[in-house]
């Protein structure tokens with residue numbers, strides 16, 4: 455299975471690997487079929503942008519590191535309702551946030567690694583919420599490597615989910631962390647820790663961030679985790695940079711935006727290549743990334759000409775030199 459943009463769909467060679475859902479999470483198309491061109495146009499009109507497909511080259515690839523689409527869309531819906539309520543100056547709907555935090559902690563804990571569903575797979579008005587869900591998933595994945603209690607993990611999740619809540623309360627961009635913090639700390643059920651994630655998520659390790667120019671240990675580690683996850687997700691979703699390049703972009707911020715230790719951890723804990731990506735190796739052969747296990751920087755790949763699978767983690771002389779568009 456692999457994830458493709460809907461305009462890459464080729465009915466003669468590709469079958470649907472997962473159902474296609476509409477906005478109400480009803481199944482529009484069942485898995486296992488190919489999509490008739492006339493129906494494909496209908497899906498595009500319905501604003502469906504990505505498809506999970508099976509083709510000869512992607513057999514055996516599972517993408518189990520991704521959340522199920524309905525679970526992920528549910529999370530986005532919950533967050534949208536929360537932000538809308540706050541925008542209307544209502545009280546923060548804390549129960550749904552806490553339940554969502556617990557759900558996302560569970561989803562991350564049952565996986566070895568997390569692959570993000572692109573926020574751009576949803577309509578424009580939902581992307582901001584999808585972004586926050588993805589930031590939370592990444593933050594939770596990184597937090598696994600810290601020895602923190604379940605309570606604190608949940609506080610991190612809540613903080614990451616609402617890190618941008620200040621955006622609906624002020625039009626001033628640089629003010630949203632502080633405004634969000636002021637709002638969150640007035641809500642009794644929100645821990646001060648969660649509120650500080652929102653307050654400090656635009657601070658930078660070298661003191662060049664906003665709103666207070668905090669540096670190094672002055673920034674709570676949860677806020678630093680949220681910050682790196684936020685940076686990564688923005689580069690991926692808003693700037694549309696491919697995952698392996700985003701990772702290099704993150705590395706260039708080591709010691710400035712983020713501590714070198716955190717960057718090191720991030721690089722180890724977040725997959726550099728998405729299974730289903732076609733690549734060229736330094737021996738000139740084309741291959742497809744099949745799975746990420748152990749060393750997330752060096753996945754398993756399968757040669758397209760011979761179907762032989764090799765682990766780049768164990769074959770150190772093999773390198774990915776190019777990522778192919780399709």
Ligand SMILES: [Fe+2]
Nearest residue numbers: 617618655656
């Ligand atoms: Fe922000």
